[in-house]
Amino acid sequence: MSDIVVRLRFWGDSYYLHKESADEIEKLRAALRLAVDAVEYWASYASPYFQEKHDLAGDLQKLRAALGEKE
DSSP states (O other), X not given: OOOHHHXXXXXXXXXXXXXXXXXXXXXXXXXXXXXXXXXXXXXTTSOHHXXXXXXXXHHHHHHHXXXXXXX
């Protein structure tokens, strides 16, 4: 999978439009990383029963996958 930010930054004609798009994507990725950390932190207060019942591990895995991270 190629990284969209890299492609936007180096694509031809509309450099400034692509640069702005790439900057926005990077801001959104940073916000998603912060959200993943917050979910992980706050969910740690839930009992193991509720963490398992609501599939905390699966949700965190999906969020990290959206960022292109493995773990």
